[in-house]
Amino acid sequence: MKLVKKILLYEIHNTIRSKWVILYTFFFFLVGYGLFTFSGDVNKAYISLMHIIIIIIPLVSIIFGSIYFYNSREFIEMMLSQPIDRKSLFLGIFLGTAIPLSTGFALGFSIPFLLFGKVIEQLTGYILLLLIGVLLTFIFIAIAFLISVKQDDKSKGLGLAILIWLILAVVYDGIVLMIIYYFQDYPLENAMIILSAMNPIDLGRILFLMKFDIAALMGYTGAIFQRFFGSSLGMIISIACLLFWILVPFFLSNRFFGRKDF
Amino acid sequence: MISFKNLVKDFGKNEVLKSINLSIDEGKVTAIVGPNGSGKTTLIKSILGLVRPTSGIIEVDGIELKDDYLYRNKIGYMSQIARYPENLTGNEIISLIKSIRESNEYNDKEILSSLKLFPEMEKPFKNLSGGTKQKISALIAFAFNPKIIILDEPTAGLDPISSSYFKDLVMRQKEKKKTIILTSHLMNEVQELSDELVFLLEGEIKFKGTIKSLLENKKESKLERAIAELMKI
Numbered sequence: 278m279k280l281v282k283k284i285l286l287y288e289i290h291n292t293i294r295s296k297w298v299i300l301y302t303f304f305f306f307l308v309g310y311g312l313f314t315f316s317g318d319v320n321k322a323y324i325s326l327m328h329i330i331i332i333i334i335p336l337v338s339i340i341f342g343s344i345y346f347y348n349s350r351e352f353i354e355m356m357l358s359q360p361i362d363r364k365s366l367f368l369g370i371f372l373g374t375a376i377p378l379s380t381g382f383a384l385g386f387s388i389p390f391l392l393f394g395k396v397i398e399q400l401t402g403y404i405l406l407l408l409i410g411v412l413l414t415f416i417f418i419a420i421a422f423l424i425s426v427k428q429d430d431k432s433k434g435l436g437l438a439i440l441i442w443l444i445l446a447v448v449y450d451g452i453v454l455m456i457i458y459y460f461q462d463y464p465l466e467n468a469m470i471i472l473s474a475m476n477p478i479d480l481g482r483i484l485f486l487m488k489f490d491i492a493a494l495m496g497y498t499g500a501i502f503q504r505f506f507g508s509s510l511g512m513i514i515s516i517a518c519l520l521f522w523i524l525v526p527f528f529l530s531n532r533f534f535g536r537k538d539f
Numbered sequence: 540m541i542s543f544k545n546l547v548k549d550f551g552k553n554e555v556l557k558s559i560n561l562s563i564d565e566g567k568v569t570a571i572v573g574p575n576g577s578g579k580t581t582l583i584k585s586i587l588g589l590v591r592p593t594s595g596i597i598e599v600d601g602i603e604l605k606d607d608y609l610y611r612n613k614i615g616y617m618s619q620i621a622r623y624p625e626n627l628t629g630n631e632i633i634s635l636i637k638s639i640r641e642s643n644e645y646n647d648k649e650i651l652s653s654l655k656l657f658p659e660m661e662k663p664f665k666n667l668s669g670g671t672k673q674k675i676s677a678l679i680a681f682a683f684n685p686k687i688i689i690l691d692e693p694t695a696g697l698d699p700i701s702s703s704y705f706k707d708l709v710m711r712q713k714e715k716k717k718t719i720i721l722t723s724h725l726m727n728e729v730q731e732l733s734d735e736l737v738f739l740l741e742g743e744i745k746f747k748g749t750i751k752s753l754l755e756n757k758k759e760s761k762l763e764r765a766i767a768e769l770m771k772i
Binding site for chain 2: 295348357360362539
């Protein structure tokens with residue numbers, strides 16, 4: 278763990294100075310400021326923010342993660358020629374990418390909330406959005422690392438990263454709707470729960486909406502989650518699924534990284 | 540001493556190293572030469588554990604390499620392409636490596652002054668030229684006083700003046716009886732620096748011996764010619 282800490286510190290030093298992370302922080306600051314200041318209805322502001330978070334964070338994280346990993350290839354090679362084990366290096370680089378990016382989001386989003394939001398009455402929504410944002414950052418960086426470890430060609434890897442984001446953020450909902458339409462005569466509840474758990478963006482959305490007791494208004498999967506698990510259990514299950522979404526790609530990529538030829 | 544026993548490496552259907560048996564002597568400069576794609580880089584990367592052999596054994600100082608990594612305390616490596624996290628500085632990278640390596644023997648004065656690196660060490664890598672990054676790689680390879688030094692086409696990105704200073708550094712390491720492994724396409728550089736020569740062709744060793752014996756054997760005065768003769772076999 279000592280080695281991980283050392284690498285992590287230097288990686289954070291590097292990433293935090295990146296102009297992209299600064300720009301990303303500023304973006305969330307502006308969006309948060311706009312919504313907290315100009316939106317009359319608190320719930321509407323939150324739902325708008327949630328939509329921005331579940332679309333933008335996965336996109337930025339998967340692209341940033343892939344580019345960062347591809348650009349670090351020679352550095353990784355140099356580090357692996359030092360007395361260091363592959364697992365420590367990989368964990369160090371992963372956390373060194375995910376922590377600064379989620380901190381950028383958390384800072385950018387928290388400053389306007391603390392300055393302009395109604396801190397006490399909006400606290401739960403704020404914490405939930407923060408949690409979803411951080412979890413999605415870790416998930417999509419883990420997916421980006423998995424792609425980059427397996428695919429040596431940078432342009433193919435980036436293409437695949439964007440394709441995965443497109444499927445999960447846009448196409449997936451269409452597929453779910455199509456299934457519901459074609460199989461409307463069959464009981465689909467269990468299948469829908471499995472389908473939702475297979476999409477971290479969907480899980481993030483359900484987790485947030487369940488808190489506001491409007492899950493049923495926001496789509497079929499949300500309604501099923503609420504009916505099956507109730508709000509609290511549904512939220513716990515969504516968070517567990519999201520954590521699973523970090524662990525699976527992380528462990529897979531760590532395993533492939535351990536065997537990779539440089 | 541570094542030895543390879545029946546070392547095979549394939550990337551899918553492409554067999555890059557075909558049953559390599561080789562011993563690299565201690566305290567000498569061994570040059571590994573061969574055309575592009577002959578397996579030079581794969582061979583030296585396998586010593587560092589960067590490439591995992593398909594089969595066969597590699598030993599460093601009589602100890603077989605498995606998943607161990609501490610043996611790399613003994614090795615300094617300079618790769619073909621130098622690229623570092625763009626917002627970090629040379630000094631930051633050096634202190635990261637210092638904290639990882641066990642060795643307290645860090646001596647950069649000679650290298651910093653002969654490669655004229657002093658003003659560059661405080662600048663972020665994104666503001667440094669390819670050649671300067673390559674010099675920082677040389678610093679990382681030499682400064683920790685490793686017993687074994689591996690140089691993969693080290694002068695490819697250096698200007699002629701830096702290249703000659705670099706060769707002086709290698710010569711000084713040679714005087715200290717370090718084991719140096721070098722790959723290069725520049726035959727005059729190989730002739731200038733090396734004691735032993737290994738010629739690789741399509742993943743097989745076609746020659747191993749001193750440069751003098753190769754020249755005598757092929758009745759040539761230039762190394763380039765002698766190597767061209769080897770390729771005809």
